[in-house]
Amino acid sequence: MTPISYTIFTMVAIFLSVAFNYTTNLLTRFLSEQAYYDEKTKKLKAKDSKSIPSDFLQSAYDEDATYRKKGNKAESGYVLNLSETCSKENPFQLITDYTVEKNIKSDVELLKERLPIVKQNTECQEVYVDGGYYSEEVVQIVKVFFKRKRCGIPLYRLKRQEAYF
Template sequence: MDSSSLQNPHDDEATYRSKDAEDYFGYKSNIAETCDGENPFRLITAVRVDTNNTDDGDLLAEDARNLAEETGLRDLLVDGGYTHKEVEKCCRDQEITQHFTGITGQRPAAEKMSLAAPEWDGTRMVACPAGHEPFEQNHYETGRISGKMDKKFCDGCQHQENCFVEEQQEHYSYGFRERRVEVAQRRRRLDDPAEQEFLNLRAGVESLMNEMYHKDGEKTKFTGKIKVKNASIAKAMGRNLKRASRFLESEAKQEKSTG
């Protein structure tokens, strides 16, 4: 049965979704908030509500450009479920760096060299792990990249056994989708302790989702996407006002005690 099939005769827009062996009915919401450590308090900057079977990346794609223009966004912290080509293209165009708390898919075998090991300039390999540049490189519209390495560099190289190049009659060659390089680079950043510490800033949004929805039992009082959306936006406005109010009260108390 299709996930968009009727779930409730009172709400013909509600859909079905299964996640982590749990069943969900209705709608889903994506929320963005500021999390810079220098901010005196956090502000909710975007609320997006859609049917429950909508991909997370599709929701973020609608907001990424607006967030860059309206907030000056430069670093976007998301979980692995937000991997999405349209979002990534928008982020590149807006010079936004995406930071993922996890990477979907299986981690490569430990004995295999990571495609993040070479030095890359976009899709061009500047230097292999041993410091040598391919004598020929190609980038195709299909997203595939390939190259050829001189045998004098690869023969006897210390990385030869686990390297991604393959020996040919007159040279060594490689070929793979550029997507694999992007994912490998994300995995390397994710293994960096400094990146892990930075990603901890995202933890606040989980408690925000609890404030917005889970305290109410995750069930909306409304039916229909537009009503559920408006209710979520109203809740977000209320949260922002409370946060601003608490900050102003704290500032006033501090000023009074100082005076």
């Protein structure tokens, strides 16, 4: 075998070993999180779905995908959060911020993390959110963030157009 052939052979062997170990580890994780061994039948059995935490492996193809119920809807995968301009005076609207997170992160958590970044990168004067983003905790964070007795930017829930200061 030539030195180049030996090098290629070694690299392929290492790659296959790593790929096999990754697949084996993923399969082991999946089985340990989604199944249990029944001593009576000597077989693996699926765990009851209610006993599987949302951050356990949801997909053999994507080990970071998570599960949650939002309202009455079950969702698996990721959550995407977008911020955009929404002024009638603008000739067009722009996405000003985005983040992709595991699906177990709530809308309130996303807003708490991203609002300072949006404020730093834009000159936003108002924030409009749907009901999933609103909480008293968010209002307090906005007040502290803008160092005022009232929120530095009004926080509106879209469905009722109520202002929260």
